[in-house]
Every structure is written in structure tokens, then in C-alpha cells.
Amino acid sequence: xxxxxxxxxxxxxxxxxxxxxxxxxxxxxxxxxxxxxxxxxxxxxxxxxxxxxxxxxxxxxxxxxxxxxxxxxxxxxxxxxxxxxxxxxxxxxxxxxxxxxxxxxxxxxxxxxxxxxxxxxxxxxxxxxxxxxxxxxxxxxxxxxxxxxxxxxxxxxxxxxxxxxxxxxxxxxxxxxxxxxxxxxxxxxxxxxxxxxxxxxxxxxxxxxxxxxxxxxxxxxxxxxxxxxxxxxxxxxxxxxxxxxxxxxxxxxxxxxxxxxxxxxxxxxxxxxxxxxxxxxxxxxxxxx
Amino acid sequence: xxxxxxxxxxxxxxxxxxxxxxxxxxxxxxxxxxxxxxxxxxxxxxxxxxxxxxxxxxxxxxxxxxxxxxxxxxxxxxxxxxxxxxxxxxxxxxxxxxxxxxxxxxxxxxxxxxxxxxxxxxxxxxxxxxxxxxxxxxxxxxxxxxxxxxxxxxxxxxxxxxxxxxxxxxxxxxxxxxxxxxxxxxxxxxxxxxxxxxxxxxxxxxxxxxxxxxxxxxxxxxxxxxxxxxxxxxxxxxxxxxxxxxxxxxxxxxxxxxxxxxxxxxxxxxxxxxxxxxxxxx
Numbered sequence: 295x296x297x298x299x300x301x302x303x304x305x306x307x308x309x310x311x312x313x314x315x316x317x318x319x320x321x322x323x324x325x326x327x328x329x330x331x332x333x334x335x336x337x338x339x340x341x342x343x344x345x346x347x348x349x350x351x352x353x354x355x356x357x358x359x360x361x362x363x364x365x366x367x368x369x370x371x372x373x374x375x376x377x378x379x380x381x382x383x384x385x386x387x388x389x390x391x392x393x394x395x396x397x398x399x400x401x402x403x404x405x406x407x408x409x410x411x412x413x414x415x416x417x418x419x420x421x422x423x424x425x426x427x428x429x430x431x432x433x434x435x436x437x438x439x440x441x442x443x444x445x446x447x448x449x450x451x452x453x454x455x456x457x458x459x460x461x462x463x464x465x466x467x468x469x470x471x472x473x474x475x476x477x478x479x480x481x482x483x484x485x486x487x488x489x490x491x492x493x494x495x496x497x498x499x500x501x502x503x504x505x506x507x508x509x510x511x512x513x514x515x516x517x518x519x520x521x522x523x524x525x526x527x528x529x530x531x532x533x534x535x536x537x538x539x540x541x542x543x544x545x546x547x548x549x550x551x552x553x554x555x556x557x558x559x560x561x562x563x564x565x566x567x568x569x570x571x572x573x574x575x576x577x578x579x580x581x582x583x
Numbered sequence: 584x585x586x587x588x589x590x591x592x593x594x595x596x597x598x599x600x601x602x603x604x605x606x607x608x609x610x611x612x613x614x615x616x617x618x619x620x621x622x623x624x625x626x627x628x629x630x631x632x633x634x635x636x637x638x639x640x641x642x643x644x645x646x647x648x649x650x651x652x653x654x655x656x657x658x659x660x661x662x663x664x665x666x667x668x669x670x671x672x673x674x675x676x677x678x679x680x681x682x683x684x685x686x687x688x689x690x691x692x693x694x695x696x697x698x699x700x701x702x703x704x705x706x707x708x709x710x711x712x713x714x715x716x717x718x719x720x721x722x723x724x725x726x727x728x729x730x731x732x733x734x735x736x737x738x739x740x741x742x743x744x745x746x747x748x749x750x751x752x753x754x755x756x757x758x759x760x761x762x763x764x765x766x767x768x769x770x771x772x773x774x775x776x777x778x779x780x781x782x783x784x785x786x787x788x789x790x791x792x793x794x795x796x797x798x799x800x801x802x803x804x805x806x807x808x809x810x811x812x813x814x815x816x817x818x819x820x821x822x823x824x825x826x827x828x829x830x831x832x833x834x835x836x837x838x839x840x841x842x843x844x845x846x847x848x849x850x851x852x853x854x855x856x857x858x859x860x861x862x863x864x865x
Binding site: 408448449455482483488506508510 | 729731732764765766767768769770789790796797798824825826827830831834
């Protein structure tokens with residue numbers, strides 16, 4: 295199989311720390327080749343331990359960020375923007391050290407800010423995001439790491455909701471190592487057409503997360519999976535496909551994910567059944583090239 | 584053949600008569616209006632409605648932190664029941680048959696006390712308001728909202744459970760296809776399971792724009808509405824792609840929701856009805 299399938303640590307433990315690295319055995323046992331580690335609390339993770347656990351269990355690590363109120367690279371206060379840039383650089387360091395080719399996530403703003411802004415205010419926020427991302431992108435380039443920016447639905451951010459807006463942000467940053475993470479949950483709310491959105495953003499798509507329309511087990515809801523995978527095949531997407539859902543205990547971005555109720559019989563069942571389904575879709579659409 | 588309304592909430596601050604004239608122009612059977620009788624009275628609406636011979640199907644209630652049926656503050660719970668009763672009076676005065684009900688303040692996403700207690704408050708408040716509605720020839724429609732707008736009733740099966748617990752003919756289940764596109768696993772299946780409890784329907788595409796602008800398949804949804812023998816009105820509740828909807832509407836920043844979507848929404852649905860051979864669709 296050319297596309298490696300991964301599981302997000304948001305399904306396993308939150309915050310995910312060194313103490314949870316033993317869960318990698320379980321993840322590998324379910325069939326996954328990638329674990330996507332979300333850096334909720336950088337102080338509780340060490341890349342040495344992450345790397346040795348990953349080697350032991352033969353998993354690749356993908357690094358993603360969680361963007362709470364103090365990690366906001368487009369905030370009006372330059373001190374908070376600096377904190378956001380520092381955090382992103384920390385994530386880049388983790389990525390470089392554990393062999394993740396990019397840092398992914400909605401890094402342009404604190405997650406959960408969905409305000410009404412005037413067009414000039416919006417432009418200003420966009421420009422701050424571009425400035426901060428340019429700084430981080432050149433640092434990331436020096437460490438041979440990319441940035442995969444994730445559009446979020448309207449209730450989680452007011453800045454980048456669609457792939458088209460994501461491409462606009464990437465173009466404004468204008469760095470070769472800056473692209474997009476696309477996520478079926480958000481696309482199901484915001485896009486008019488999954489296939490058209492994917493095809494027009496094709497050169498920028500670095501990374502893919504999959505989740506059902508209700509954040510439950512992929513394949514058990516309304517997402518148009520055949521259309522989604524057909525589009526990935528059409529653009530020759532060869533990257534990772536990571537299943538994401540959220541434990542109800544997620545703290546850093548709890549307001550944003552609004553996860554208060556179970557969306558599957560258990561998180562393990564979601565991971566197991568999700569892997570079976572996504573593997574079958576990848577085999578059907580992506581491996582026949 | 585289905586009957587259609589358009590929720591005038593999205594027309595924002597424009598004079599109500601302009602909106603009513605627009606609905607008449609594009610062939611709507613009914614208007615759906617916002618329930619703020621202390622801001623715009625039934626008499627004011629009546630004047631504009633009768634000019635265009637436009638009846639009102641339904642009153643959309645607005646739930647704020649002061650109108651929260653499960654607030655831990657008993658005064659707020661009482662205020663909420665009073666607000667709903669006021670909307671029932673407003674509906675009755677205008678000949679509308681439906682008032683919408685959601686038991687939490689909009690955008691509140693966490694319970695204040697344990698969820699069983701809040702559920703019990705919701706059932707008690709809904710029961711009192713439902714009896715009042717029934718006595719006035721009106722029915723409440725219990726609307727699930729998506730996870731970003733509420734936490735207590737997100738899916739149709741939860742609305743069904745609450746309506747069954749309230750156990751009063753003055754309340755039924757409401758289906759809104761935008762919320763269901765986020766929260767339910769199978770929209771037509773959920774509508775079928777509501778069956779005769781289905782009291783009101785909101786139509787919007789997956790992105791909350793007019794049907795046809797997103798990727799919901801409305802054909803099986805129409806079939807389900809037909810098959811449960813729904814006698815009510817299908818109202819388009821279309822809203823801007825923003826977390827802060829009120830701000831966008833106050834600022835008049837939703838021009839596509841005026842003529843363009845008002846025209847295209849009803850056309851799109853009637854074409855589906857036609858393709859299904861539903862009788863009398865012109």
C-alpha cells in the first residue's frame with residue numbers, strides 16, 4: 295500500500311505524553327503505520343522517547359499542533375503572536391527530530407475564534423498570519439520540515455474555512471514548504487463539492503485527515519467517501535491518511551471540538567473499524583494506479 | 584406536494600414588507616418569521632402580510648442566555664417558559680401553527696449542572712409550554728442543534744426521546760437538514776423514525792446555503808418527508824457561513840440570501856418533487 299494510514303493521538307489520550315508512548319503497540323496492532331502525535335504540552339514529550347517507541351513498534355510519526363488561546367500567530371497582541379511562533383518552532387523541532395516531514399494543524403489562529411470582523415480587521419488578521427507563517431516557514435525550511443495548514447469549519451475559526459481560502463493563505467506566504475492539511479469533517483460542512491475543492495487545491499495538499507460527518511467512525515455516516523477517494527486518486531495523492539476524532543477529555547481545544555458525547559461505541563472501536571474502512575477505500579481507489 | 588416557507592431571519596434588518604413581497608414574488612406558500620413580539624408586533628406583521636396575502640407557517644424562537652430552559656437559575660427557566668408562551672400567543676394571533684423550541688441558549692455548549700437534571704428541567708418546561716400551545720391551537724417543534732450551538736439535544740433520536748417523555752400533543756419533533764448533516768448518520772432514516780411526531784422541517788444544504796449549493800441529496804429526504812405523511816410546511820432556514828451569524832445579519836452582509844437563494848431554493852425543491860412524480864407540482 296502506497297498511502298500510509300495513521301491514527302491521531304486525540305483518539306488515545308489527551309494530553310498525549312511520554313507516559314502514553316506504550317500505546318503505540320496497540321496502534322500498530324490495529325494495523326496502522328503512522329501515529330499522529332499532537333503536541334498539546336511540549337514539556338511532557340521528548341523526541342528521543344517518541345522516536346525509540348516508534349522504532350520499537352515500527353510506526354512513522356506525524357506531528358500536529360493544538361492551538362489554544364496562547365498560541366495565536368494572528369493575534370492583535372504581538373506578544374501572543376510571538377508565543378504562537380515559538381510554539382510552532384517547537385513543533386518544527388519535534389518534527390525534524392522524529393522524522394515527520396511536516397507540522398500540521400490550524401496554525402493560523404487560536405482555534406475557536408469565530409468572531410465577526412470588519413473587512414479591514416480581517417485583512418489585518420490575515421496579514422499577521424502571513425507574517426508569522428513566513429517566519430516559521432523559513433525556520434522550518436532550515437530544518438527540512440513543511441507546514442500543512444488546516445482549514446476549519448465556520449464554528450471553529452473565522453479565518454480559513456475552505457480549501458480555496460487555504461490556498462490563498464499558502465500563496466500569500468509563498469514558501470515551497472507551506473501547503474494544506476485537508477480534513478473531511480470540516481470539508482463536509484464548508485465545501486460545495488469535495489472533488490472540485492480537492493482538484494483545485496491539488497498542488498498544495500500535503501496531508502489528509504479523515505473523520506465522519508459527526509466525528510464518529512469513518513464509513514458510518516454521511517461523508518461522500520467514494521467521491522473523496524476518487525479525487526485523491528485523481529490528484530495522485532501519495533501521502534498519509536490519518537483518522538482523527540476526539541476524546542471527550544481534550545483540554546487545549548475543548549471549546550473548538552465541542553466533543554461532549556460519545557460518537558462511537560468506544561474510541562478503540564472507532565480506531566479499529568475506521569482502519570478497516572479507510573484501508574478498503576484506499577485499496578479500492580488508490581492502490582489500483 | 585410539499586408546502587414551502589422561507590425563514591425571514593436571514594433578511595436581517597430590512598423592512599419586513601420587502602421580505603414578504605419577495606416571498607410572494609417567488610411563489611412561497613408561507614412566511615416563517617422571528618419570534619420577538621416585543622420588537623415587531625403581530626399587528627405590524629399582519630398589515631404587511633395581508634397586503635401580499637401571505638400566511639405565516641411558523642415562529643422561530645430565539646434562545647439567548649436569558650432564555651434557557653435548563654439554566655440553573657430558576658428565574659431564567661421561568662422567563663424562558665414565559666417567552667415561549669408569548670411566541671405561542673404571537674403565533675395564534677397570526678394564524679401560525681408552529682413555534683420552535685430548543686431547550687438551551689444558542690452557542691451554549693456545556694451543561695451547568697448534571698445533564699440528567701438539565702434534561703428533567705427541559706422536559707418539565709417543554710411540557711408546560713406544550714400544554715399552553717395545545718390550548719391555543721399551536722404546536723411546539725423541538726429542534727436539535729449541532730454541537731457548536733448546543734449540547735443537550737443534537738440529534739433527531741434525542742428530540743424523539745424528549746418529545747416522548749413530554750408526552751403532550753402540543754409538541755413534536757423538528758428536523759433541520761443543516762444540523763442533521765453534522766450530527767445524524769442518516770437524514771432520511773432519522774426522519775422516518777420520527778414518523779408522525781414530525782412537526783416541522785427546516786431545509787438547508789450541507790453548508791447552510793440554499794439546497795443545491797452544497798452536497799446533500801434532497802431526493803431521499805423528500806421521499807422520507809412524503810412517506811411519513813408530513814402535513815406541515817418545509818421552511819428554508821438558510822444562514823451565512825459564520826460563527827457569529829447575528830453580527831453578519833446585523834451588518835447586512837448576506838446579499839445572496841435575499842433574491843438569489845429565495846428564488847433558487849423553492850425551484851430546486853419543486854424540481855425534485857417533480858422528478859418524484861409528486862402530484863400537482865407546477
